[in-house]
Amino acid sequence: MAWRSSGLTNAELVANLARNGVYNSERVKAAMLKVDRANYVRNREDAYDDCPQLIGHGQTISAPHMHAHAAQHLLTYLQPGCKVLDVGSGSGYLASVFHHLVSDEEGGLRGKVVGIEHIPQLVQWSRDNVRRDGLGKALDNGEIELIEGDGRLGYPEGGPYDAIHVGAAAPKLPKALVDQLASPGRMFIPIGKYSQVVTLVDKDVEGRVTVEDLFGVMYVPLTDRPTGHGK
């Protein structure tokens, strides 16, 4: 499916993803239409290709079909007013999509999205991207917070989170992230070293945790911070 949904414009890409059954929700569609992927890539000519793209520092922005899958699977926990943590926020693209999903423009219910990324240059670039995409106000008022840190530890100050998205593969489920999940709450996380599986981690109202494997993927790993990226 990886390259089937490419388009010539953002609207075409978002429509093709729906046509190919990657998502089926009007809310996901509306949010993805509000976020122009061209503002989150290095090479704008390839912005609407349904494939990952290098964003520098050895990292990639994930393919649009993975972004759409993530939003669709977390959707129940992406209601207006919800709190979201995006681990390995990279380009900032998903943080912006999540922001639109948890913010009710008319009703005034504003959620909060925290993106945590360990490469400082990407953190700065992602803030610029989000601003270029018209969300400067959300950054200024803290509805979107893009911070530098080790995502494996999460960001307890901002939690508990209704939804946690992890954009890089963890060798095993990080306990800190499970702890920071609200009851109820849901995490979307690729797990595995060589063969990786996207896993849904659900915490119910009583705090019971269940895990469901979804499908195999190839993500960059969650790692220690690379050297040479000092402040």
Ligand code: SAH
């Ligand atoms: N979802 C993002 C980025 C995906 S690539 C996007 O689509 O743009 C995964 C990102 O995770 C990279 O930017 C990488 O730097 C980051 N990352 C890897 N290990 C990390 C860690 N321990 N803490 C925080 N970020 C990490």
